[in-house]
Every structure is written in structure tokens, then in C-alpha cells.
Amino acid sequence: MTERPTPDLTILETRVYRGANIWSYDRAIHLVVDLGSLEEYPTNTVPGFTEHLIAMLPGLREHSCSRGKRGGFVERLNEGTWLGHVAEHCALALQQVVGHDVRRGKTRGVKGRTGVYNVIFGYMDEQVGLAAGRLAVRLVNHLVEADPEFDWDTELDDFIRRAQRTAFGPSTQAILDEAVSRDIPWIRLNQHSLVQLGQGVHAKRIRATMTSETSAIAVDIASDKDLTTRLLSAAGLPVPKQDTVRSADQAVRAAERIGYPVVVKPLDGNHGRGVCLDLQNEDDVRAAFPIAEEQSRRGTVIVESLIVGKDYRCLIIDGRVAAIAERVPASVTGDGTATIEQLVDTANADPRRGVGHEKVLTRIKVDEAAIELVREQGFEMTDVAPDGQVVKLALTGNMSTGGISIDRTFEAHPENVEIAEEAAQMIGLDIAGIDFICPDITEPVRETGGAICEINAAPGFRMHTHPTIGEPQFIAKPVVDMLFPPGATSRIPIVAVTGTNGKTTTSRMISHVFKGMGRKVGMTSTDGVVIDERLLIRSDASGPRSARMVLQNPRVDFAVFEVARGGILREGLGYERNDVAVVLNVQPDHLGMRGIDTVEQLADVKAVLVEAVPRDGHAVLNADDPLVREMRRRCSGQVVWFSMEEPGSETRDMIDAHCRRGGKALVLNPSERGEMIVVKHGPR
Structure with a gap:
């Protein structure tokens, strides 16, 4: 052990998972951190560390950690835990400070690399989550050895302001919270308030409290206060007397015609800007006119009778x-x-x-x-x-x-x-x-x-x-x-196909079958992105970004995604769940990428699709591949086996037992005309 700890915690690599991934069922941020000399210093060996940390982030008192009870993380700090684990909890606590309810996280050592850890934590807003991870690492280093350039209050204020810049407004957030509570998926389409609710043909859009159902004509009418008043008056609704003017002299004449006191306001303003109330005489009106005119995009001002109340x-x-x-x-x-x-x-x-x-x-x-x-x-x-x-x-x-x-x-x-x-x-x-x-x-x-x-x-x-x-x-x-009226659908069916060999062919066959059933299929594969049999992009499109492109397309009512291991490791799936996961095989190809060095690790990556199957979904698995066969334990839905093995083999015995319990399978059976594909469902 060195004489005293030095602030060596550094971030080696950062990844953002935008969907299910090898670490979590939901989106997460992954930091690969190196503790350096701090590997030898758990929290209970750094004087004053825990007390100062809790004073700076009091929300950490609520963290249960692995203890499953309030204060569990503080217990871990007092007993001694490693500083990579502390950075994970700080990143979560920082997001909670700005109102983001994220609680999922884990820290695991990197095999074969002493002092290097995988730090994974959930996020609601990608930029806020990344900023929280960076600030968490700086905070831990500062508590190990005080940095004179690190002022906690300033850093926290800057972080909060950054979060506020990218955060949804209260109106948008209220709608999204309601949508999430109903299991309606959403995609942020820009850095402001434009959001898609639902997928494919079922998608709707909102921007703050304007929706894809909002009439453009109605918005134009509402922004013209003079026209609005005339329409309401024609319907017999109570409105103030008013007139539109373009000069101070016209405003005075209109006020005298309507009768004092009056209100002067811009024709097309908002948020009450430029509104001048209770004007009693000509001087008041002349003083108010330029204030209202400045807030009117068209330079037109309204003079109307003052309604008291x-x-x-x-x-x-x-x-x-x-x-x-x-x-x-x-x-x-x-x-x-x-x-x-x-x-x-x-x-x-x-x-x-x-x-x-x-x-x-x-x-x-x-x-x-x-x-x-x-x-x-x-x-x-x-x-x-x-x-x-x-x-x-x-x-x-x-x-x-x-x-x-x-x-x-x-x-x-x-x-x-x-x-x-x-x-x-x-x-x-x-x-x-x-x-x-x-x-x-x-x-x-x-x-x-x-x-x-x-x-x-x-x-x-x-x-x-x-x-x-x-x-x-x-x-x-x-x-x-x-x-989305009660009973309306917000999701489109998603079939995801993975494996070492045969993914593209299988994806094409599934797309062809559903095209024949009248579906508008969106497909991603190593060939490109295909929407309703039209090739939109010719490139390797087996990653999460291509999947999101299909889910945003308003013509698609069925999605087939070829999913490669590279996209899962880089960004996760890019969507929450798939109704059907097809796993063809796992072969020792493409090893040595992003820490995947064995075929068993590669199988864990492919199994992300199976873990993303909901309770009412299906996993179609190759019973002849032992690594694929093991994935059945990770499936929340039903397993459908397929096998090329002959009757009487160990694999077929397992499939027969599966079908006797009401399961489904596709197998090859010999017949007079050669081998026949047989669909087995329960005893049938």
C-alpha cells in the first residue's frame, strides 16, 4: 500500500446504451474506470471521506444499495467499498438532485485488469447522465485529495443549470409521465420538446402541449387576437369591445371611441408580454402603445375595453x-x-x-x-x-x-x-x-x-x-x-433476429411472409433499411440507430430487425422490447471486440434479445446449439424450439417433453417423400 491515496480515478471509456443491453434491461450509461493507486484504498481508509461525501450529496442516505434498505449504501461506505462503486452512486444521486428518478446501477471489476471497473448507471436524459458521471468522478478525486480549482457549489450549480437547459418543460414531462404509465413508448426527436409517442403507424407527436392533432388553422386564428374576438363575438360569446391600430394616434381615437379605462396589448403576443392594463387617459395610451408594439410580430396593437375582475x-x-x-x-x-x-x-x-x-x-x-x-x-x-x-x-x-x-x-x-x-x-x-x-x-x-x-x-x-x-x-x-383512446395500440410488433450465421436470410424470409399477409414491413439488415420492399439506405444497418429509423417511419406496421453483436455492445438494442426473438446459432467468430473474448461471452451478448421478450412474447431458439439452448432460462415469454435432429436423439426427447407441457416446436420428420417440416403444438 502506498503512503497516502492520490486522486487517480480516471474514465477510460464511455458508452451510452439507448435500449436493453448486456448490463441492464433498460437504457444505461457505461463508464470503464481505472482506480490506479486508489484500488488499495476502500472508503473506510480515506479519512473524512464518508462524512464529506454525505454532506455534499445528502440524497445518498436514501440509497439502499445491495442491503435492500434505506441507508444501506452509507453502511457500505463505513465498512469500506471501492471508489468505482462510489462514483456509480454519486452519478445516480446527482441525477436525483435535478428530479430524475433513476435508481439502477452496478459496478463490476473487469476480468484480468486489476483496478479497472465497469460502472453502469441508469439515466433519463443522455446529456445529463453523461455530465453526472463526469462530475461524480471529479468529486471522488476531490474528496481523496482537495483540488483548489474544484468548488463544489459552483460545480453543482453548473450541473443543475445544464440539466435545466436540456430538460423537458413541466407540460411535456407531465404528458410523458402519463404515457410511460400506460406503457406507451416515446422517442425524443430534437433537443427541445418535439417528442414521438408510439411507434410506426401508431405514432403521434407532441411539442409541449401542441399535438399532431392540433389544427394549424386554429393556431393561426388563436394567434390573431382581433380575429379571435370577432369569431367569438359572432358566436354570441362574451368578449370585450376592441379595435386594432397601428399608431399611437389611432390608439387614442380607438380608446375614446370604446371609452376609458382601456387595455392596450400586442395583436400576436404571448405570456402577457406587452400588455398594459387600466389606462385612464390619452397620455397613458400613448405611453403604452410602444410597449405593446415592441411585442407584436406584425407591429399591430389592440385597444380594448377594460374588464374588471x-x-x-x-x-x-x-x-x-x-x-x-x-x-x-x-x-x-x-x-x-x-x-x-x-x-x-x-x-x-x-x-x-x-x-x-x-x-x-x-x-x-x-x-x-x-x-x-x-x-x-x-x-x-x-x-x-x-x-x-x-x-x-x-x-x-x-x-x-x-x-x-x-x-x-x-x-x-x-x-x-x-x-x-x-x-x-x-x-x-x-x-x-x-x-x-x-x-x-x-x-x-x-x-x-x-x-x-x-x-x-x-x-x-x-x-x-x-x-x-x-x-x-x-x-x-x-x-x-x-x-391514444382506451384500447388503441401504440406499439407495432417487433421481430428481432440474431446469430452468427443466417441472420440476413432469415430476416428477409420473415419480412416476405408478413408482406404476403398485407403488412407494411420495415426491415433492417446488413443490406440496409427496407420499408415496404423499398430499399431506403444501402449500408450495414444492423444496429440500434437503424431500428429507431424504422420505428419513426409512419408507414410501418411491422418491424423485422437483424441485430448484430456490435450494435448491442455499442449502444444496446435501441428499443425497449421485441415481441419475438430469433436466435439462430452462436459460433466463435468476431471474438476480441469490446472485451468479448470467448464464445460464452458472445452468447451472453446475443441473449440480450431473449431477455427483451415480454411475458406475452416468444423466443424462437435453435435447440441443436447448446449455447442457444441455455438462453431459455432468460426468457420471460414462451420458448419455441426448432431442430434439425432426428427423432430419438437427446435434443428431440427434450423437445417432445416441452411439447407435452403445451409448448411449440418446429422439427424435421422423415417421410416417404423425404424430410418434412413439422409444427408441433402441445399434443398436436
Whole structure:
């Protein structure tokens, strides 16, 4: 043992598995790490290591590790465990810090290489998982010997910000969580919010809360506030009086025609930007016009009558009200001692508040508009507001400007619900956010006075899924119900073929059979990617990327994948599971790649397909190959044997016993006309 440990932990190799792989049933990140001199130093021999680690990542206290109970990993740290294992748990804990619920991991030594370990851990977002692995290794080295350039707080903040940049917004994530709970597969199509739900012909797409069912015409209408108001007015729905203008002079004339007080807002704005409320005279209108004009893409501004009341957002999904929230503008309440500035800082210190959409609430922004609004209420930011005095910091109740939401879903008057549903149908949106201004949503809006002031395409879900006050509404359910009605299929059948020899021929034969049954078959093989008998790409396409290409094709209703050992070792399968796995044979070819040096190891790689068979699936296995025969133990579904052995052989006896228990097999039987292929199913 060396005198003192040195920070030698290094990453030798990084792999990202995007589907089932040799280490895990699900996607995972694989780091090959070298401990160097640290191989001689388990955690209990490094002074202060465990205490400092737990202080930096307190979530590690929850890790059960192999003990199967809370605190199991801390026990392992105190008893002494190797630092590669620590890096695995740190990578998981870092992802949990940013809200990614990943718990799967394992660390195993590399055979024949002392101090070199395979570190495997799950991930939700690929870039976040890779960043977590790198930061975990740096943290372990820092705890072994302090690095003056490593500041933990800064590193953690940078990691959290990176995760927030690539993370789905709260609306997209809510839909995906619901889809996953129903076993609907999904594929991220870009680095933003464009996601495919389902496979092949069953695929639907979402981008935030717009879906592949959302009408482009409806989105255009909703983005034109003037046209929206005219259509709603023609349907007899309550809307404010309004006029469109392109200059400050026109705005003043329109305001005088409508009657003060008025509202000035951009024709095609969003998130409440550029909206100026409660304008009492000509000077107010002239000052508001450039603010609204700046936020209008077309340079057109709307002047409309001011509707007094509370701000309500009605969320309509597939023609029905799914949730209603009252939106309260950003404000603080005086306590008689703290200044308004200090009250804002206190409000922003709430752990629920963050930047943008990262948390359930957004931090209150103090800009020129907020300072001016405070002045209009008779205060400066440095003044102390009287106890109980509410000081507004924004006029609109948008969550993105620091507002809060109160759930009112079950309090709305039925007549108001009907008005909101009719408005969404009038515009034609499948998912719409109807903005109501009225004194009280529990009373009929036509009697109390009030109006629909705006209709939004792609409305945010955050105020409904995470209201500040009230019960959260599970609004992702009706969205997924709309895209995949109860009983609808989201997956296409997948047949995966592997083996050392004969994969391409077998894949072609299976494709030909199903083409004859009227299926639109997508096939990948070493020849290329074939969609419905048309060769799209001529190359070796037996890897996971080609498989994902087929699953994204909207014409395919049946998939046949030739799966080579290289793709499994490099990226995993590229999909979650296959309905049928066909394993032809395992021969000692192509050894010496990525640590696969024996035919038994090669069989373990091929067996990934068998492990990816669900309970209602099938594994078609070669009973004549002893390595393939062993794979039956890894199959959750049913095994179908095929054999060239003659009756009376040991293999045929095993198959006969399998069929007596109700199993299936294909065998060769001698007859007067030569050998016959016989299908055996149970006693038949």
C-alpha cells in the first residue's frame, strides 16, 4: 500500500446504451474506470471521506444499495467499498438532485485488469447522465485529495443549470409521465420538446402541449387576437369591445371611441408580454402603445375595453374543461418592518421558485415596469409597506412573471364551463387555454359582467399540475386519452433476429411472409433499411440507430430487425422490447471486440434479445446449439424450439417433453417423400 491515496480515478471509456443491453434491461450509461493507486484504498481508509461525501450529496442516505434498505449504501461506505462503486452512486444521486428518478446501477471489476471497473448507471436524459458521471468522478478525486480549482457549489450549480437547459418543460414531462404509465413508448426527436409517442403507424407527436392533432388553422386564428374576438363575438360569446391600430394616434381615437379605462396589448403576443392594463387617459395610451408594439410580430396593437375582475385560465382538452385556475399577479404583503425590496427577496427565496419553468413557481422579476407599478401604488422599492398592505409587482397573473395559481376546477358555474368549451370549439383547438376575466367564476359571467379576453394555443400546464393553492389536476390523462383512446395500440410488433450465421436470410424470409399477409414491413439488415420492399439506405444497418429509423417511419406496421453483436455492445438494442426473438446459432467468430473474448461471452451478448421478450412474447431458439439452448432460462415469454435432429436423439426427447407441457416446436420428420417440416403444438 502506498503512503497516502492520490486522486487517480480516471474514465477510460464511455458508452451510452439507448435500449436493453448486456448490463441492464433498460437504457444505461457505461463508464470503464481505472482506480490506479486508489484500488488499495476502500472508503473506510480515506479519512473524512464518508462524512464529506454525505454532506455534499445528502440524497445518498436514501440509497439502499445491495442491503435492500434505506441507508444501506452509507453502511457500505463505513465498512469500506471501492471508489468505482462510489462514483456509480454519486452519478445516480446527482441525477436525483435535478428530479430524475433513476435508481439502477452496478459496478463490476473487469476480468484480468486489476483496478479497472465497469460502472453502469441508469439515466433519463443522455446529456445529463453523461455530465453526472463526469462530475461524480471529479468529486471522488476531490474528496481523496482537495483540488483548489474544484468548488463544489459552483460545480453543482453548473450541473443543475445544464440539466435545466436540456430538460423537458413541466407540460411535456407531465404528458410523458402519463404515457410511460400506460406503457406507451416515446422517442425524443430534437433537443427541445418535439417528442414521438408510439411507434410506426401508431405514432403521434407532441411539442409541449401542441399535438399532431392540433389544427394549424386554429393556431393561426388563436394567434390573431382581433380575429379571435370577432369569431367569438359572432358566436354570441362574451368578449370585450376592441379595435386594432397601428399608431399611437389611432390608439387614442380607438380608446375614446370604446371609452376609458382601456387595455392596450400586442395583436400576436404571448405570456402577457406587452400588455398594459387600466389606462385612464390619452397620455397613458400613448405611453403604452410602444410597449405593446415592441411585442407584436406584425407591429399591430389592440385597444380594448377594460374588464374588471379576477383572472381565470380555463384549460380545454378535446372539447371538455380539464382544469380551471385563478391566476394572481406577482405581489408581496407588507409586514410593517421589511422594505418592499426585502419582501421580494424573501418571496424569491422560496425553494419552489426558480428561473423560467425550472420550478413550480417563477421568481418575481423586478424591472422598470414593476418599479413604476409600485410607484403608482405610492411606494418606492426601499419603502416599508404597512402591515397587511398588498403591493402588486405585475398587472398580469402569468406564472412566467412570478404570479401564483389557485385551483378552481370544481367551483366554476356550469354556464361558464359551457362558454369556455364553446369558445375552444369555435376556434378549433384540441388543447386550448381560455383566459376569462370576471368578478367570480362561481357566478354566470353573463350576469356578473366579464369576458373572454384571450384564447391560447399550446397553453402551459404548470399552473394546473402544480397550483400554489389547491389540489393538482391530472390533466395529462385526457391529452393521452385523446391521442391514444382506451384500447388503441401504440406499439407495432417487433421481430428481432440474431446469430452468427443466417441472420440476413432469415430476416428477409420473415419480412416476405408478413408482406404476403398485407403488412407494411420495415426491415433492417446488413443490406440496409427496407420499408415496404423499398430499399431506403444501402449500408450495414444492423444496429440500434437503424431500428429507431424504422420505428419513426409512419408507414410501418411491422418491424423485422437483424441485430448484430456490435450494435448491442455499442449502444444496446435501441428499443425497449421485441415481441419475438430469433436466435439462430452462436459460433466463435468476431471474438476480441469490446472485451468479448470467448464464445460464452458472445452468447451472453446475443441473449440480450431473449431477455427483451415480454411475458406475452416468444423466443424462437435453435435447440441443436447448446449455447442457444441455455438462453431459455432468460426468457420471460414462451420458448419455441426448432431442430434439425432426428427423432430419438437427446435434443428431440427434450423437445417432445416441452411439447407435452403445451409448448411449440418446429422439427424435421422423415417421410416417404423425404424430410418434412413439422409444427408441433402441445399434443398436436
